[in-house]
Structures are given as C-alpha cells and as structure tokens.
Amino acid sequence: MEGAGRRRIYLMRHGHVDYFAPGVTDPRTVPLTDEGREQAEAASGALRHIPFDIAVYSGLKRTRQTADVILAGHDAPPALIAAEGLEELKSGWLKATSREELAARLAYCFDGAEAPGACFLPDGETFAGAEARIRRALDDLLLRRVWKTALVVAHEGVNRIILGLACGGGLQTIAAFEQDLCCVNLIDVDVTPAEHGEGLQVERMVVKAVNITPYDFVKKGLSRSSLEHLFEIDFGVSRPPNRAAAADAGDGGA
Numbered sequence: 001m002e003g004a005g006r007r008r009i010y011l012m013r014h015g016h017v018d019y020f021a022p023g024v025t026d027p028r029t030v031p032l033t034d035e036g037r038e039q040a041e042a043a044s045g046a047l048r049h050i051p052f053d054i055a056v057y058s059g060l061k062r063t064r065q066t067a068d069v070i071l072a073g074h075d076a077p078p079a080l081i082a083a084e085g086l087e088e089l090k091s092g093w094l095k096a097t098s099r100e101e102l103a104a105r106l107a108y109c110f111d112g113a114e115a116p117g118a119c120f121l122p123d124g125e126t127f128a129g130a131e132a133r134i135r136r137a138l139d140d141l142l143l144r145r146v147w148k149t150a151l152v153v154a155h156e157g158v159n160r161i162i163l164g165l166a167c168g169g170g171l172q173t174i175a176a177f178e179q180d181l182c183c184v185n186l187i188d189v190d191v192t193p194a195e196h197g198e199g200l201q202v203e204r205m206v207v208k209a210v211n212i213t214p215y216d217f218v219k220k221g222l223s224r225s226s227l228e229h230l231f232e233i234d235f236g237v238s239r240p241p242n243r244a245a246a247a248d249a250g251d252g253g254a
Helices: 034-046 061-072 099-106 127-143 156-167 170-176 226-231
Strands: 005-013 054-057 080-082 149-154 184-193 200-212
Touching: 005 156, 034 061, 054 061, 061 080, 061 149, 099 226, 127 156, 127 170, 127 184, 127 200, 149 156, 156 170, 156 184, 156 200
Parallel strands: 005 149, 054 080, 054 149
Antiparallel strands: 005 184, 184 200
C-alpha cells in the first residue's frame, strides 16, 4: 500500500528567542534572535545531507524562521507546511515579581501532566487536550501524506508530548524530556496497512535520538536548562530547589 513502510522524523525545537525584548507584546510573534539564527545554522550544517521529503512548522514565526534556515542548506528543499496543531501549549496566566520567580514556577509546569484536569499553568490548556490535538496533527502527517523523511520544527511542550507518545509513556513521562533550544530529536515510525478497514496505521514508534544540539554536541556550554537560558538566570541546578517558594505569587505577569 502506498505510504506504508518506515518513516523518519527529525523533530526540532525552534532557536533562541527573547520574550522580553523591547516592543514584544505577544509572545506568539517573537522572532529568532541572532543567537537563535546561529543555532539554526549549526543545525542546518548537521542536517545538510538529509533528503527531506516534507517540512512542517507550527505556524508560528519562530518555527518558520528556524525551518527556513535549516532548509537553506539544501539544494532542493521541500515547501514548508504549516501545522497549527503543533503550536506550543496554550498557557494560562500567573503572577510573578521577577524573572527568577516566573522561571521557578515554569520549571515545574510539566510535573503531574498526567493528572486529571492538569493544565499548562493556571487556566491554561489541559495537557490531555494538548496531547489529543498533537496526536491528531501527527496522524495527519503520518497517515494522510506520503513521504519517507520529514523535518518538523515545533516547541518544547509539543516535542515533550510527541516524545512521550513515541516512547509509550504518554504524559507521565514528559517532565523527563529536556528540549534545548534548536535541538534535534530522531523518531522512526513504522506505518502499516490498517488491520480493520482501509487506510494506514502506526505500528510502532522508536526514539533513535533525543535533544541533540549541533551547536554544542557534548553540551559543555549547556549546563543550564533551556528555560534558564531563555530567562537569563542560573539556579545552579537543573531546577530551583524549593518547590514551595516556586509556588508563591507576586505582582508581575507572563
């Protein structure tokens, strides 16, 4: 059957952005910084010999720009496809008095994602709802299009959920998947004819590689988490040590 066989997904997170840059009023519209473009150029060099049949981005500017840089290194790049189902998790609102406090609260935002009704920050999108829409976007990519190798540029939360689906652990596992800026994950997917009825089905997904950063392969300069990097802080460990303090609210917002 056409479309059956093994597919390979190069799943990336977008490059560095600055949510606190002057003039930024909507975090959905932030562009790549110079650092983000340099990260994407390093990834482009690493992926320059990969024959992408299809290239997908989340519909947001930062993923489009990252994908553009990646594909610029290819002689015959595929046209980019926007998949809005792969947009970042829709956050709620919280109050914080400083970057440090806001980052501390965000550091725990993926914990307990499997709990009934758990959401991405107060009043944000539920993790279960996000997982359902991301699964639909994946099904559209895998079962309704014919290709062998895909570039997919998305976001931290989206990638964590995709990796959770791929490893079979679901939402219970997503807190464990760090996604550094402009990282590359590699997932192989076996697609077979559906057992019942027409069409295709996903037989299995195998995670071949996680969180590769071509601009720093051994992560010597990546001692901070990606969240700490974005907020220009350093907790000294992967996350702030005091969960209770991280839950306190203040006056600012994000």
